[in-house]
Amino acid sequence: GDSVTQMEGPVTLSEEAFLTINCTYTATGYPSLFWYVQYPGEGLQLLLKATKADDKGSNKGFEATYRKETTSFHLEKGSVQVSDSAVYFCALSIYNFNKFYFGSGTKLNVKP
Amino acid sequence: DGGITQSPKYLFRKEGQNVTLSCEQNLNHDAMYWYRQDPGQGLRLIYYSQIVNDFQKGDIAEGYSVSREKKESFPLTVTSAQKNPTAFYLCASSMVWQVSSYEQYFGPGTRLTVT
Numbered sequence: 001g002d003s004v005t006q007m008e009g010p011v012t013l014s015e016e017a018f019l020t021i022n023c024t025y026t027a028t029g030y031p032s033l034f035w036y037v038q039y040p041g042e043g044l045q046l047l048l049k050a051t052k053a054d055d056k057g058s059n060k061g062f063e064a065t066y067r068k069e070t071t072s073f074h075l076e077k078g079s080v081q082v083s084d085s086a087v088y089f090c091a092l093s094i095y096n097f098n099k100f101y102f103g104s105g106t107k108l109n110v111k112p
Numbered sequence: 113d114g115g116i117t118q119s120p121k122y123l124f125r126k127e128g129q130n131v132t133l134s135c136e137q138n139l140n141h142d143a144m145y146w147y148r149q150d151p152g153q154g155l156r157l158i159y160y161s162q163i164v165n166d167f168q169k170g171d172i173a174e175g176y177s178v179s180r181e182k183k184e185s186f187p188l189t190v191t192s193a194q195k196n197p198t199a200f201y202l203c204a205s206s207m208v209w210q211v212s213s214y215e216q217y218f219g220p221g222t223r224l225t226v227t
Contacts, residue, residue, distance in 0.1 A: 032215075034215055036218075041221075041223075042220055042221065043116075043118075043202055043218035043219050043220045043221045044155075044202065044204075044216075044218040045218070046215050046216075046217070049215055089154065089155070093214070093215075093216075099157070099160070100145075100157075100216055102154050102155045103154060104153065104154040105153070105154050107152075
């Protein structure tokens, strides 16, 4: 079945460190891939997305590239800030199916 | 501003009582969803609806019910049959039948505590 696996957290980094959060997927169809961010006590916000192989989604310094050959969509940021502390969710959807599959979330803590 | 509203933000109920969580969207989206999130965990799909007057069970529908009488509204009722209802509930919506990907937009959530 369709699923998303992301690295377990928490991930603790110092400010200005490089961030990678791994995400791999299994899909029967041809998925679109997403990263969402959730701040404490809030809903999820779309961070970036990619709809086809080799697409790179980017937003607010975060990037992720849709790698079909490795079925991956790893999230990266070159220099994290304290304000990036949140929970990050990787997700996929299959076109025309209207159902999302979310990973379990990775908590990021950034220390000053 | 377009978006999704959920009310109330915090809700307290006694065990054995039914409670209804509100979700309204003004994005003109066809599809709406309800998720449950427990502390430190991911999202689990409760119900979803692709069109007015139609909805489907998600992965954990037992003890919950929904209605979709209007395009913009998708209320969730947590019944007394739900054995562990205390959780954070998230409503989402998305377009349907677009050529490109249709990301889900989320509301701010309702934290339900049942004692």
